[in-house]
Amino acid sequence: MIGPVWTTLCAFAMTALTALPAQAQQERPNILLVVLDDAGFMDFGAYGSDTQTPNIDQLSSDGAMFTRFYATPQCGPSRAMLLTGQDNHSIGMGSIAEVMNDEMRALPAYSLKWADSQHTIASLLQEGGYQTFASGKWGIGHIGENLPNRFGFDRSWVLDSTGSSNFNTKSYLPIYKEMKWFEDGARVSLPEDFYSSRNIVDKMIEYVDERDPDRPFFGYLSFQAIHIPLQVSTEYIDKYNGVFDRGWDVMREERLQRAIEMNLVPETTKLAEWAYNARDWDALSEDEKAYWARVMQVNAGMMENADHHLGRLLNHLDAEGALDNTIVVVLSDNGPESATLGETSELPTLLIEKAFMLLEGWNTDYNNLGQRGSIAAIGSEWASVSAAPLHLFKFSAGEGGMRVPFVIAGPGISPLGIANARAQIADIAPTLLDAARVDYADDIFHGRSLMPILSGTTDAVYGDDDSMPFEVSGTAALYRGNWKITKTPTPFGDGKWNLYDLSVDPGETNNVGADHPDLFEDMLAEYAQYAEQAGVYEFGPGESARQQLIENSVKKIFSNYAYLVIGFLIAALAVLYVFFRWVRAMVRRARA
Template structure:
């Protein structure tokens, strides 16, 4: 009898001891790390000059995609990434800053979401996940589509296209401040804020304060490496001398490195750079030193971001969560080519804005508080190498970005060359989380079978997918691509490329393949009709719209300064006139 009682007690104890293990949800955690304006070869694993050991470690353990495509504009890209739908289907046909006013009443260009919009946050939250986001949000109208309204249980976000990495200072002229929100409420930033460090700290805080019996979705949306490019000095100085060769030589080096790594075929050729790009040899020694330093800041910011990603990974490892976490690291679009220094009267106006706003753009302050550093188009072409152009354009340099994924169920397979669309991410992660969904809900489809080794591709050779923002457009069909770019870097004409041998887009094959070319243009027209694209003309350039809006905002904000300057000029002119008249009077005899 005594033995039976002891056995019964042991069984009860064993059953009670197993309750926590049974109660813990073993579905995978999900960590999405989204960089801003990172080019195809900007991760170390993809051939960068920047050191990114933590990202590279994930690439070795999992898969790195060589044909991952996203929108060339940040807001539309982010809308697609979190919804799994085409940007027009969610009302984000372009950026708020580039949308034509007459389009705002159309479904594809509302810039606001209705309350029923589903996101990966709401879908996983409904399925029992904890859902967190820290960093840049930047989807549509400021404050209208905040993540706390759409399924993210905790959120700490900047709702803007960009801003300082040290405070709330905007980088665009005419704006008063950058808007930050925590759980939907406006906030100030801490005095010691630095974007990559602080955003990781906040994410760790959110994860640690949640119910660890539930899996989590953590969306870490970094400011790195958007304008203004900024980093602690120790990271910048670590690259002294690295970029002294200049952009022409280093673009060619990255081209060859991408071939060696198996990211592109050996037949890949570099497209000629735009005629407005400066040759490195044309610069003075002072200009070269300044340009190299700017790229050092960019590399330092990349390495700093990687370091803080590593802190987050190490924290997850220490708490026992990392082994059950799928980690995705990618970029919202290709590299930024904007400049903050110009020639002639344009530079006079820009310098005046910098003076009014308190920017310190001296060479010694590059990358520091109050700096306004940008790498410009020539270095952007290096970041996008071996591809053509960069952010804003529907060329490979604007659309094709790095994508690393690792974690439970992901087969270590190195470079994966099959195409993946940004909208594929939501259904992929839902399937990984064992959440049922209706495939018809999404523009994208799950790539999980390919990532787990169950298939070699997500799209068949005769299946196509498209992109469009502000007239810049592309459609992919197997190895084929048609693309159209508007000014200032394009002419509005469609072209056809075989990107299986020419990802640099150097040979237009439309004339030699007219039936295919016409068929693909028809498929693009069907795509545009399905998602709600409004056809624009070359005169509707996003840059023209952006310039007009920035001038309007600048005039609205700076008119007192302009008035003061005007009055000062009038007063100076009057005094000069009086002086000349007095000097011209005949002197008394």
């Protein structure tokens, strides 16, 4: 009798022991990391936008919304830092491929390729027992080189580029003929009725539904909204009829006052001068005002639509009882896009853009704004409104290019409301690993865990003497406490280093370098040390990421459309030959 009883007890004990890890896993929080593309500091409703984002706003109300959260000025480097917790140069992501020259490509900091051993938040969570899913834009490094299935994601369905049409795989840049989507590392086609925000969420819901419910999951949900081209159904566009008719001059001032009233910035904040190419709203014709107001309606509608589809996912998790145990993070990868295609560029660039649009069937027609074939973009003036009251926008090291919205809520996150602590995009990985109770070595991260702030234990994890350096394609900044040195190439910056006191001047209107020479020189020396250690490529005078993008685009146009260029040259030579023969015949007749 002892034998069978002992066997039964042993079996019961083993069952209990094997059940414990599953129970422990289930109690650990699910994590949903949501990235909006090119959303400015005031682009969420919770931050004072005119755009309706009720789901994001609810998260900000339930948890925390940061006012001093920093990304890099470009998408790829920001996403690399987000997913690894490391400095972008240390993992070969010093820039996006589209704006690099040959010298940069030869440097380790710009390899755009990860080693197989590269850790990510997904691989570390996976080792800790999490199921890991990715859906949406990836865009880290060379296309197809660093796909998520290689770096810790169990399932993934991603666009591996900087952006694309929201209805198909059409490229918005002359550099590419087509944009590529991959599922679990294999190239895939898109459904006929594809729309980015809807299908990206649909795929995440599919992965979540297929998961093991006894284990927690990590979902990386990355929207194309609101990256160029701005596209969304007219239902969402028309909701904003009249909202932006006041124009960018008035609305930028309104957002400054709103940001002060909401305590997003100090009351001493002032607006910097407009960017060099900004237009006076009152100087526009009535047709031009109608056009640019409509463009901003598309921008707002696309953002609201993304929030709607995010809400579908949150409601789906809630319906199955998983939302209460899910940490949700929402942030932007950089500031708002200021460029347009076929509209506001200087003449030589405009001609290139027009030629590309003609070849690929893109247009900026008013009646088609936001629809298939439309390549709408808000331009520098509305970008300055989206980033208000901060200075400049994407591709710059101004606060408007780097300070972005960041919202987090869920189990273990105190309802802090507005959080004024300094934080950066490399902090997300260690923060979420802490929340998931996954052990890691502190020295593998460039960032720090924000959990002491989010749990209400402390007000800050960076002290007044702690620095944050950033550099991407010639734009650079170093933060130390409330001080910031920064450099943005021409034409949007002066290409020189400036010092600002962000405690009173987040609009970066007053360069105080001459007033604090010792501090200025000390911070410059610290940045120089960082740049040397990181292997930063220094752009020369007059060089910039935007200029390099134009040069690379011109080269690619001649490469991608060589047959058309050759055909045009042959046709032109034929016309010249016929004209020459005709002139010679006329001359002969005259002599006769």
